[in-house]
Amino acid sequence: MAADTTASEQPLYERPFLDPPDSVVSGGRFNFGCFNAPPARINMLDVDRPYHYRVPRWVKDFRCKEWRALQFGDSRYYFLASLYEAKAMGLVIFVAWDKEQSVAREFQRMIPLGRFGIGERLDGADISYKSPDCALRIATMPSKGEIRVEASAAERGGRPGFCGEFTFAYGPKTSCPISVCLPLSLNRAIYSTKVLMPMEGWFEADDERYEFAAADAMGVLDDHKGYYPYRMRYDWVSGFGVDGRGRRVGFNLTDNQVRDQVNYNENVLWINAKAYPLPPVKVTRPYGYEGEWHIQDTEGLVDLMFKPEKPNDIHVNALILAVDYHGPFGRFEGTIRSPDGSEKIDASSLYGMGEKKFIRV
Numbered sequence: 465m466a467a468d469t470t471a472s473e474q475p476l477y478e479r480p481f482l483d484p485p486d487s488v489v490s491g492g493r494f495n496f497g498c499f500n501a502p503p504a505r506i507n508m509l510d511v512d513r514p515y516h517y518r519v520p521r522w523v524k525d526f527r528c529k530e531w532r533a534l535q536f537g538d539s540r541y542y543f544l545a546s547l548y549e550a551k552a553m554g555l556v557i558f559v560a561w562d563k564e565q566s567v568a569r570e571f572q573r574m575i576p577l578g579r580f581g582i583g584e585r586l587d588g589a590d591i592s593y594k595s596p597d598c599a600l601r602i603a604t605m606p607s608k609g610e611i612r613v614e615a616s617a618a619e620r621g622g623r624p625g626f627c628g629e630f631t632f633a634y635g636p637k638t639s640c641p642i643s644v645c646l647p648l649s650l651n652r653a654i655y656s657t658k659v660l661m662p663m664e665g666w667f668e669a670d671d672e673r674y675e676f677a678a679a680d681a682m683g684v685l686d687d688h689k690g691y692y693p694y695r696m697r698y699d700w701v702s703g704f705g706v707d708g709r710g711r712r713v714g715f716n717l718t719d720n721q722v723r724d725q726v727n728y729n730e731n732v733l734w735i736n737a738k739a740y741p742l743p744p745v746k747v748t749r750p751y752g753y754e755g756e757w758h759i760q761d762t763e764g765l766v767d768l769m770f771k772p773e774k775p776n777d778i779h780v781n782a783l784i785l786a787v788d789y790h791g792p793f794g795r796f797e798g799t800i801r802s803p804d805g806s807e808k809i810d811a812s813s814l815y816g817m818g819e820k821k822f823i824r825v
Contacts, residue, residue: 475803476763479727479741481642488645494653496728498741499643502606502657505584508689514652526551529690530582532591532602533557534613535702535817536630536663536683538676540564542793542815543630543683544776545600545613547580547591552785552825554578556593558600558615560626560667561774561793563815568774569626569669571598571617586657586687604685609635611661611685630665630676632683638662640739641685644730646722652691654722659685660704660714660734680706684714693721696823699747701759701770703796703816704734711736713809715800717745717759717766731766733800733809740802742766749820753790757818759798768798768811770818786824793817 484499492512495503509524533546540563548555554577559570573595581591592601598617605611611634616627633639641659648654663681667674682704698721704714714734722728731742743761750758757770772792780787796811 473805476765476801476805477741477743477803479729481739481741484643488653488655493651494645494647496645496647496653498728498730499645500739501641502586502643502687503645504587506586506655506687506689507584508653508655508691511651511653511691514650514691516650524691527691529688529692529696529823531686531688532582532589532604533686533688534602534611534632534683535686535704536613536632536681537561537815538663538678538681541667541674541676542817543628544791544793544817545602545615547582547593547600547602549579549582550823550825551579552577554580554593555778556580556598556600558598558617559776559793560615560628560669563773566774569617569624572778573598574780582689604687606634606641609633613665624670626667626669628665628667630663630667630683632661632663632685634659634661636737638737640734640737642730642732642739644728646728646730648691648693648721648723654690654692654720655688656690656730657685657687658716658730658732660712661685662712679710679712682712682714684716692823694824696821696825697721698821699819700821701747701757701768701816701818703811703814705814707735707809707813713814715742715809715814717742717768719745719747733802733807735802735807735809740804740807742800742803747818747820753792753820763803765801765803768796768800770816771795771797772818776817786822788822790820791817 481500487505531548619625725744772794776791778789
């Protein structure tokens with residue numbers, strides 16, 4: 465059992481998780497902060513003057529990027545499910561990566577002006593995409609203690625079909641959400657909610673039905689909205705797994721365009737149903753996107769190496785729209801420590817993904 469710190473021992477980094485406001489925007493201004501639960505309303509469009517001048521509500525809507533995604537899996541599988549609204553385009557991604565067999569089953573759709581129903585509330589939201597050959601649904605019901613993902617793809621062009629249903633347990637005994645509202649320039653901000661949760665479910669592919677019920681089955685919700693600049697860029701890594709003591713462990717680390725990242729960031733370490741704030745980080749890639757990524761902070765709490773295994777790239781260049789995205793899946797090495805020194809996590813048992821994203825839209 466980890467030893468408790470005394471009152472004389474100061475943590476290496478502090479950033480309190482406060483109770484959330486009722487809404488992200490009040491009186492036309494953002495409620496900046498880091499919170500221990502999501503606000504009831506993520507009313508990004510109620511902000512006043514996000515740019516130099518007042519703009520119509522439809523302009524604010526068009527400029528606000530939104531997505532709801534989950535990364536999840538166990539010792540064999542790693543999944544990514546995402547519904548992304550960039551307003552000029554919508555993007556649907558589902559990837560099932562079989563780590564044992566190095567086989568990916570996936571679909572990806574880019575839809576001009578595509579939307580999936582992302583609204584102001586996380587609780588009770590049910591968003592989806594469906595076409596003749598594939599479908600993805602994400603239902604978030606925190607008040608009922610669960611989040612659900614359903615995905616399917618029909619056999620097409622010699623590629624086998626697949627389907628799966630996954631349920632995540634959301635509640636104080638199993639998970640610890642963090643929510644943030646982080647400042648950009650002028651009266652613009654990023655909102656995000658992230659939470660590590662245990663998972664159960666099933667996945668069918670190649671006449672095999674694989675069940676998820678063990679302690680190593682888990683996932684992370686990523687609910688996100690932001691008034692990003694026209695040139696949007698950030699680095700991000702996230703991973704999860706079971707540590708040597710059999711505990712559910714995960715982390716989220718981001719370096720983005722937010723101001724004052726010492727006080728405002730979404731970096732966190734989860735151990736079972738407890739969350740520890742982490743300092744700002746920097747990501748370097750001395751050997752390019754396919755080589756090792758190095759993730760470190762200045763306080764000595766984060767010292768990670770990410771080793772990509774499966775590429776996951778998107779490239780688009782169409783006049784005013786450009787996407788240069790690298791999102792590989794892979795393994796981690798190194799350590800993460802809690803700010804109070806009570807925990808030191810060996811990252812070699814964790815699996816996840818990284819992102820280097822540049823979008824001009």
